[in-house]
Amino acid sequence: MTRIQAAKGHGTKNDFVLVFDPHGDIEIDESLVRKLTDRRAGIGGDGLIRLIRTDALGDEATLQGDATWFMDYRNADGSIAQMCGNGVRVVAAFYEHLGLGDVAREPLAVGTRAGVKTVTKDSQSSWYSVDMGPASLTYGDAARSRGADSEVVADGLGMAPRAALSVDMGNPHTVVALATPHELVGLDLGSQPAVTPVPKDGSNVEFAAILDPPRAGVGHASMRVFERGVGETQSCGTGACAVAVALHEWGGPSSPRTWRIDVPGGSVEVDLSNPATVVLSGPARIVADLDIDLTQLG
Numbered sequence: 001m002t003r004i005q006a007a008k009g010h011g012t013k014n015d016f017v018l019v020f021d022p023h024g025d026i027e028i029d030e031s032l033v034r035k036l037t038d039r040r041a042g043i044g045g046d047g048l049i050r051l052i053r054t055d056a057l058g059d060e061a062t063l064q065g066d067a068t069w070f071m072d073y074r075n076a077d078g079s080i081a082q083m084c085g086n087g088v089r090v091v092a093a094f095y096e097h098l099g100l101g102d103v104a105r106e107p108l109a110v111g112t113r114a115g116v117k118t119v120t121k122d123s124q125s126s127w128y129s130v131d132m133g134p135a136s137l138t139y140g141d142a143a144r145s146r147g148a149d150s151e152v153v154a155d156g157l158g159m160a161p162r163a164a165l166s167v168d169m170g171n172p173h174t175v176v177a178l179a180t181p182h183e184l185v186g187l188d189l190g191s192q193p194a195v196t197p198v199p200k201d202g203s204n205v206e207f208a209a210i211l212d213p214p215r216a217g218v219g220h221a222s223m224r225v226f227e228r229g230v231g232e233t234q235s236c237g238t239g240a241c242a243v244a245v246a247l248h249e250w251g252g253p254s255s256p257r258t259w260r261i262d263v264p265g266g267s268v269e270v271d272l273s274n275p276a277t278v279v280l281s282g283p284a285r286i287v288a289d290l291d292i293d294l295t296q297l298g
């Protein structure tokens with residue numbers, strides 16, 4: 001195969017190359033992902049998403065319940081990730097763009113390596129909401145009483161390690177609370193923050209600061225993220241969920257269960273009001289259809 005049909009999309013500027021491969025005909029390997037996500041010689045993206053039918057999957061098909069479609073997610077460095085919160089909303093927008101259905105009328109169940117996630121759409125705002133399933137503390141309840149389980153050193157935050165909480169959203173996150181939004185500005189994410197203990201499969205690292213006191217029960221925070229397998233990105237949906245979970249842990253039971261999280265690429269909302277699940281809402285856009293000549297890449 002020398003040409004593939006693809007698209008470009010983003011959710012709060014977390015951008016993806018979207019490959020429609022219903023029957024699993026395209027061999028997606030690390031080298032192809034790197035070439036397609038290259039911002040100069042390729043299309044450019046923080047990651048690549050292949051939309052493939054679950055009945056075309058090999059072993060992974062058994063995990064996908066009733067979902068017809070699977071989000072095969074790859075980071076820009078070619079590594080495989082379990083889940084992407086912005087990506088799964090963009091998958092729903094891609095599904096609509098391809099004329100496969102209308103998510104505002106019928107929710108879409110998307111298979112992922114972290115289980116099936118159901119996406120709905122508010123037809124007025126055009127925002128998509130994803131039922132992300134439960135969050136958990138990576139190191140268990142012992143971390144809950146201490147409020148931290150790790151330390152992070154990052155450029156621009158001084159030499160002293162910052163306390164952090166590790167949150168599992170299907171993929172790994174390490175959340176650092178900053179004292180003021182000003183600290184977010186001084187943070188330099190040009191190089192990877194050092195996390196101790198070193199997470200065995202790596203981690204996405206979020207830095208969060210509360211912006212305003214809660215209004216009508218809604219908290220408001222800002223975050224920046226260094227994504228595993230990418231570097232600094234403009235947004236991370238699972239990261240925003242991890243930040244809301246950590247802020248609620250730190251704030252105690254009376255702290256907000258709904259959070260507006262500002263990211264460099266926009267804003268998303270995270271709802272923790274159902275203790276059994278986390279709901280992420282935000283925009284998703286498809287901005288281009290692509291006919292890619294694979295022989296010209298790299």
Ligand SMILES: N[C@@H](CCC[C@H](N)C(=O)O)C(=O)O
Nearest residue numbers: 081084085086171236237238
């Ligand atoms: N940007 C995504 C997360 C993508 C995967 C992540 N880099 C990982 O390796 O876990 C999101 O919106 O959640």
